[in-house]
Amino acid sequence: MENNQLPIIAATKDGFNRFADFSGVSTRSQYWYFVLSTTIATVIAQVAFGDFGGNLVSIITLLPTIAVAVRRMHDVGKSGWFILVPIYNFILAVSPSKPATNNF
Incomplete structure (x- = not known):
């Protein structure tokens, strides 16, 4: 992650940049920041555009x-x-993360 970005922004960018990467690891903070940002986006879309907006954001962020x-x-x-x-x-x-090298 880039040092000059807020952690939530960097984690969200990383999550979308690696949207179909099922190998490797994501840290606890990367996971929770990504979940938080997608939840916020879904709530905002739901409030602004109703069910369609919330469902659309949910579908886009599913993978x-x-x-x-x-x-x-x-x-x-x-x-x-x-x-x-x-x-x-x-x-x-x-x-917490496993300190040793893992197989993934």
Whole structure:
């Protein structure tokens, strides 16, 4: 991430630049900043344009959000398939990164 940007902006750019990259890792802060920014964008679109706007933003951000979540699972040393297990997925999303090099 670039040093002269706010972390939320850098994480959002990274999430969209790597929208179909399901390999590698995303740190805890990258994941949560991306989730926060896409949630804010969805709420703004929902308020401004109604259901259509909110749904459109949700559809546009679906693939990048899944990719960031898979990379987050990799960062804690788990397979990306763990995003399909909701409660365990949340526990892993808030877990610290594994300090050792991982296989992803």
